[in-house]
Amino acid sequence: MNRVDILRDYINNVLNSIRDDEFKAMGYIHLYGVAQASVLLAKKRKLGEELCEMAALLHDIYTYQNNTSKDHAVKGAVIAREILEELEIASYEEIDIICTAIYNHSSKAMVHDSYSELLKDADVLQHNLYHPDVPDHEKKRYEALLKELGLCV
Template identity: 50%
Template sequence: MENRVEVLRKYIDEIILNMTDVEEKRCAYMHLYGVSQFCALIALKREENSELAIMAGMLHDIYSYATMDSNNHAHKGATMAKEILAKLNLTSDDESKLICDAIYTHSDKNLIHSNFNEVLKDADVLQHCLYNTMLEIKPHEKERYEKLKREFGIL
């Protein structure tokens, strides 16, 4: 049985490798794979599907990096992720819907969605906040970050 995460990772790597801006390429690797790892951690803790969460993390900002356009990236990214998952034939329709719905809502940090969607939002916040702990946390992520620190016993 093929490892779906690795198949997707190879596809994502090709998109990132074709980026011309070296700094954006570095950011893409760090952010997409950082979020996917935090998705695994949070999904395991909350008893959500960690494999699908990892895939959502890898795909959540792929539209921004593939097109260098972050305008409405969550909604456009959900569409792009659905196309990628269909092209690679990695997921069932239900799994694709779960992943793409999480991507679609991941920018709505002030709203609460399904437990699976919250995994991706929280992983995105953790990657932003833990990238460099000396940087100021963005106001729209502060409350969510504090809640995550409590959940993981970080005082």
């Protein structure tokens, strides 16, 4: 089993433990949607696909473990580090890249490193493919993404 599959198993266990069926379904839709978008963007931007997918699968782990999104990026980065260290599926350098991206992913108006930017973009892409009414705080990033992907704005 490869390391992404190991992480998927972990994520599936977290999501399967959620009692609210609607919240559970949203967890699957969102985490796996962001993961797929992150792989697509990683291919386009020539970044590590596995690292991007792992960050995407873990980016809202705090929300789905605790049923709240308050400070979820900061708290999620801490939990993600613990999970990755426990599973032993990434080097310390890779864990730093993943956890930095998770920590930064809610700061959509700021510009960070390439992995953080990719996670933010994958998150925005999934939000806006699922809910076509683009919120104002994501509009600029979403329009730039559509342009980057060669889609009309």
